[in-house]
Amino acid sequence: MSEHHHKETFVTKYIFSQDHKMISKQFLVTGMFMGIIAVLMSMLFRLQLAWPDTSFTIVEAFLGPHQTNGIMDPDIYLALVTIHGTIMVFFVLTAGLSGTFSNLLIPLQIGARDMASGFLNMISYWLFFLSSVVMVISLFVEAGPASAGWTIYPPLSALPQAIPGSGAGMTLWLVSMAIFIASSLIGALNYIVTVLNLRTKGMHMTRLPLTMWAFFITAIIGVVSFPVLLSAALLLIFDRSFGTSFFLSDIFISGEVLHYQGGSPVLFEHLFWFLGHPEVYIVLLPALGITSEVISTNSRKPIFGYRAMILSIMAIAFLSTIVWGHHMFISGMNPFLGSVFTFTTLLIAIPSAVKAFNYLTTLWKGNLQLNPAMLFSIGLVSTFVTGGLTGLVLGDSALDINIHDTYFVVAHFHLVMGVSAIFGMYAGVYHWFPKMYGRMMNKTLGYWHFWITIICAYGVFWPMHFIGLAGLPRRYYTNTEFPMFDDLADINVVITIFALVGGVAQLIFIANFFISMYRGPKATQNPWKSNTLEWTTPVEHIHGNWPGKIPEVHRWAYDYSKRVDADDDDSDFLHGEDFVLQTTPLLEGEEAS
Amino acid sequence: MLALFYIFIGVAIGVSFWQITRVMNLRSVIADDHDNDKQGKYFLAFTVFFYAMMIYCLLAMNVLMLPESASIEGEHDDNLFNITFWLIGIVQFIMQFLIFYFTYKYRGRKDRKAKFFADSHQLEIIWTIIPAAVLVVLIGYGLWQWNEVMDLSEEKDAVVIEVYSQQFRWDARYAGEDNTLGLGNVNYIDIDNLNTMGVDMTDPNAQDDKQVTELVLPKGRKIHFKFRSQDVLHSAYMPHFRAQMNCVPGMVTEFGFTPKYTTEEMRLNPEVMDKTNAINKIRKAKGEDPYEFDYLLLCNKICGQAHFNMQMKITVLEQDEYDKWIAARPTLAEVIKK
Numbered sequence: 001m002s003e004h005h006h007k008e009t010f011v012t013k014y015i016f017s018q019d020h021k022m023i024s025k026q027f028l029v030t031g032m033f034m035g036i037i038a039v040l041m042s043m044l045f046r047l048q049l050a051w052p053d054t055s056f057t058i059v060e061a062f063l064g065p066h067q068t069n070g071i072m073d074p075d076i077y078l079a080l081v082t083i084h085g086t087i088m089v090f091f092v093l094t095a096g097l098s099g100t101f102s103n104l105l106i107p108l109q110i111g112a113r114d115m116a117s118g119f120l121n122m123i124s125y126w127l128f129f130l131s132s133v134v135m136v137i138s139l140f141v142e143a144g145p146a147s148a149g150w151t152i153y154p155p156l157s158a159l160p161q162a163i164p165g166s167g168a169g170m171t172l173w174l175v176s177m178a179i180f181i182a183s184s185l186i187g188a189l190n191y192i193v194t195v196l197n198l199r200t201k202g203m204h205m206t207r208l209p210l211t212m213w214a215f216f217i218t219a220i221i222g223v224v225s226f227p228v229l230l231s232a233a234l235l236l237i238f239d240r241s242f243g244t245s246f247f248l249s250d251i252f253i254s255g256e257v258l259h260y261q262g263g264s265p266v267l268f269e270h271l272f273w274f275l276g277h278p279e280v281y282i283v284l285l286p287a288l289g290i291t292s293e294v295i296s297t298n299s300r301k302p303i304f305g306y307r308a309m310i311l312s313i314m315a316i317a318f319l320s321t322i323v324w325g326h327h328m329f330i331s332g333m334n335p336f337l338g339s340v341f342t343f344t345t346l347l348i349a350i351p352s353a354v355k356a357f358n359y360l361t362t363l364w365k366g367n368l369q370l371n372p373a374m375l376f377s378i379g380l381v382s383t384f385v386t387g388g389l390t391g392l393v394l395g396d397s398a399l400d401i402n403i404h405d406t407y408f409v410v411a412h413f414h415l416v417m418g419v420s421a422i423f424g425m426y427a428g429v430y431h432w433f434p435k436m437y438g439r440m441m442n443k444t445l446g447y448w449h450f451w452i453t454i455i456c457a458y459g460v461f462w463p464m465h466f467i468g469l470a471g472l473p474r475r476y477y478t479n480t481e482f483p484m485f486d487d488l489a490d491i492n493v494v495i496t497i498f499a500l501v502g503g504v505a506q507l508i509f510i511a512n513f514f515i516s517m518y519r520g521p522k523a524t525q526n527p528w529k530s531n532t533l534e535w536t537t538p539v540e541h542i543h544g545n546w547p548g549k550i551p552e553v554h555r556w557a558y559d560y561s562k563r564v565d566a567d568d569d570d571s572d573f574l575h576g577e578d579f580v581l582q583t584t585p586l587l588e589g590e591e592a593s
Numbered sequence: 594m595l596a597l598f599y600i601f602i603g604v605a606i607g608v609s610f611w612q613i614t615r616v617m618n619l620r621s622v623i624a625d626d627h628d629n630d631k632q633g634k635y636f637l638a639f640t641v642f643f644y645a646m647m648i649y650c651l652l653a654m655n656v657l658m659l660p661e662s663a664s665i666e667g668e669h670d671d672n673l674f675n676i677t678f679w680l681i682g683i684v685q686f687i688m689q690f691l692i693f694y695f696t697y698k699y700r701g702r703k704d705r706k707a708k709f710f711a712d713s714h715q716l717e718i719i720w721t722i723i724p725a726a727v728l729v730v731l732i733g734y735g736l737w738q739w740n741e742v743m744d745l746s747e748e749k750d751a752v753v754i755e756v757y758s759q760q761f762r763w764d765a766r767y768a769g770e771d772n773t774l775g776l777g778n779v780n781y782i783d784i785d786n787l788n789t790m791g792v793d794m795t796d797p798n799a800q801d802d803k804q805v806t807e808l809v810l811p812k813g814r815k816i817h818f819k820f821r822s823q824d825v826l827h828s829a830y831m832p833h834f835r836a837q838m839n840c841v842p843g844m845v846t847e848f849g850f851t852p853k854y855t856t857e858e859m860r861l862n863p864e865v866m867d868k869t870n871a872i873n874k875i876r877k878a879k880g881e882d883p884y885e886f887d888y889l890l891l892c893n894k895i896c897g898q899a900h901f902n903m904q905m906k907i908t909v910l911e912q913d914e915y916d917k918w919i920a921a922r923p924t925l926a927e928v929i930k931k
Contacts, residue, residue, distance in 0.1 A: 155826070155842060162897050248843070335743035335744075346728050349724055364710075378693075397739045401670070402667075465650075469657075473830060477900070569709075
């Protein structure tokens with residue numbers, strides 16, 4: 001491939017590109033754009049929660065017909081939380097994270113010229129783009145966008161009489177998600193095939209960097225679970241538009257009995273969460289994969305327990321498909337099922353704990369290079385532990401009864417999958433920016449970005465646990481109707497201030513990103529002194545990745561600080577430096593790790 | 594005031610612009626020893642901030658929490674919660690300290706060499722088995738409690754009450770003398786004739802049912818709730834009793850608990866009094882009427898525009914007061930026009 005260069009026009013290079021490196025940048029920039037929308041939305045509804053009766057010019061400016069005198073309407077509040085959740089979970093943390101880094105890294109780290117199918121890869125991006133466009137358009141329909149929560153439980157999502165957002169807004173939401181799922185499936189199949197078939201000589205599965213394992217398993221989870229959401233979405237479309245009764249039964253609304261008979265909303269909940277829960281790991285595993293790589297490289301140490309890490313990724317992936325019912329303990333399903341799901345759910349704590357301990361041991365006695373990517377990875381371990389631990393409370397069905405759907409849940413999942421995954425994404429961007437754009441990001445701005453973000457993230461979500469334990473339900477437009485929650489008002493103000501500062505601080509990242517893209521210092525080939533294959537490619541992108549032959553791999557990815565005498569920490573580095581590229585052959589008598 | 598705010602925003606934007614341009618001109622991009630040292634120390638400082646925040650919240654927000662369980666079944670919930678919370682609290686405090694302390698302690702230096710430490714089966718086994726063992730205890734206690742709460746089969750003496758939800762209000766129906774609810778379905782709804790809950794009035798069991806807009810419960814008796822919804826999903830959340838169940842159109846869901854304290858008794862509970870006093874201080878400052886504690890049922894499943902204000906008062910009375918109250922309610926046969 002590298003020998004005969006195709007003549008590339010502007011369109012084939014920058015728009016309908018089939019090159020995985022370009023596609024990954026397209027995913028990243030689209031994801032960032034969607035992320036900005038979602039963060040702005042959260043800032044708007046945080047204003048409402050902190051100062052419910054106050055008029056804001058910014059609300060007036062952004063929400064147009066959905067506000068009165070600068071105070072948002074309850075319907076649009078629900079729409080904002082719905083779209084914030086949808087965009088963050090799917091468009092930013094699934095497509096923006098997996099799409100970007102799977103595309104960028106899979107061919108580069110396994111030693112392939114490109115994805116198995118460049119064409120399907122391009123289709124995958126453009127379907128994602130199309131679904132983003134549809135989602136953005138849905139924000140502007142007259143009755144407002146979908147507003148039944150990101151979980152779109154029917155009947156609320158099925159009946160426009162129940163909430164205005166369940167009209168055209170919901171239709172567009174479903175169409176957008178159907179396209180999104182197609183994009184996601186095409187992408188995932190491509191990742192799986194590429195990892196299985198296109199590894200370079202010597203790149204056994206047991207020599208893959210953990211990023212590859214994470215992306216590979218993530219893609220498998222996606223292929224297993226996304227189709228189920230597609231079927232749920234299709235059945236909901238049938239119920240909404242063609243009068244079927246899959247999810248609806250016995251409904252009296254707006255003064256009349258509707259014709260639906262025999263369906264069940266609980267069925268929808270099962271279908272939704274069969275994707276919905278694995279989705280958490282679709283979001284999280286790539287972030288953990290990135291973290292493994294970044295922590296190991298910047299600690300100048302091998303990742304601790306490589307095989308245990310792979311096993312725990314697999315265990316998490318397997319368990320993730322049999323725990324969905326923990327979102328439904330009080331949905332009215334048989335309590336016996338609740339027992340089963342409690343059991344499987346709490347089991348996930350074991351592989352998760354193993355991962356956390358392994359990260360910790362990797363830091364231990366390292367030589368930590370505290371680059372911005374490393375800071376975000378350490379931040380991820382911290383938020384992953386904080387958020388993961390409260391999972392032990394929520395996963396226990398008996399305890400879930402009383403905190404289900406309260407702010408405790410909101411705090412839990414924002415820390416464990418929201419903040420953690422975003423931190424993983426930032427770590428990835430700071431770490432692989434030189435690979436993407438051939439330039440370096442500014443470290444000082446990176447430090448500012450990290451410290452403001454982590455302080456604000458904890459400032460928002462730590463106190464939020466407590467308003468949940470006080471019994472405050474989520475998705476309330478305001479809690480002023482309940483005197484029993486009057487004492488929570490101050491905390492809501494504090495949370496909002498942290499949220500606003502944290503939101504604005506992301507501008508530092510955006511400025512750093514775009515300025516560095518054009519004006520950052522030129523990158524060297526291997527700026528972080530990393531072992532993996534992507535750092536053997538030239539800085540300037542070429543089609544096919546390596547100018548000559550694809551390099552051969554002789555060792556695993558984690559030979560950092562390997563010693564002459566394995567038992568003596570003071571002995572010299574075996575290869576003269578504290579890193580050994582995967583392409584370096586074993587020395588005579590050297591044991592493979 | 595607003596002008597001042599805009600000026601402030603303008604200045605902030607100007608300063609950030611200037612700072613960002615200045616910083617972007619710094620061409621060093623990879624952390625050196627100086628950065629490692631500084632960032633490592635920042636992590637130490639952050640640890641202080643983080644622990645201060647965690648401890649402050651744990652102490653200061655204690656008064657905000659729900660008071661002790663007002664149902665007998667909820668006692669074990671509180672117990673299990675305390676055990677779990679202590680456990681995760683301890684793990685949280687140790688783990689976070691180690692993460693940040695290691696980052697500080699092993700911050701990079703030119704003369705430092707990382708230890709090549711790739712694997713240890715012993716360690717791996719230890720930290721697989723310890724969480725597993727702890728989980729066995731948590732799962733065991735949790736499942737026992739779950740089965741206790743959800744098992745409603747043995748209760749012959751329970752008071753049967755239907756809680757009925759619609760956008761955006763709650764109603765309740767008591768089963769009457771026969772303690773059996775008449776059949777209900779949305780097809781029987783007849784607003785004009787006051788049959789708002791869709792009760793089949795040809796069913797003999799329905800005649801003595803009593804429809805009310807506020808829940809009144811007898812202390813010390815098991816209450817067997819049956820939930821219905823006529824339009825979308827709702828969730829009947831009674832936080833003081835550690836009780837919650839979704840209301841699903843097309844099916845009847847169930848939950849049960851035994852009230853432990855009357856409303857009057859609960860108002861004298863020290864935790865409740867502390868919380869009420871704190872709330873009233875806030876309300877007084879805002880010039881609002883004082884608040885008096887009441888049990889509440891809240892909607893806790895997103896259900897539309899006024900989801901945030903879908904509530905019903907619950908009163909717990911002694912058995913004899915409850916008997917008087919229920920006797921004074923009219924039966925459906927008396928209320929619903931034929």
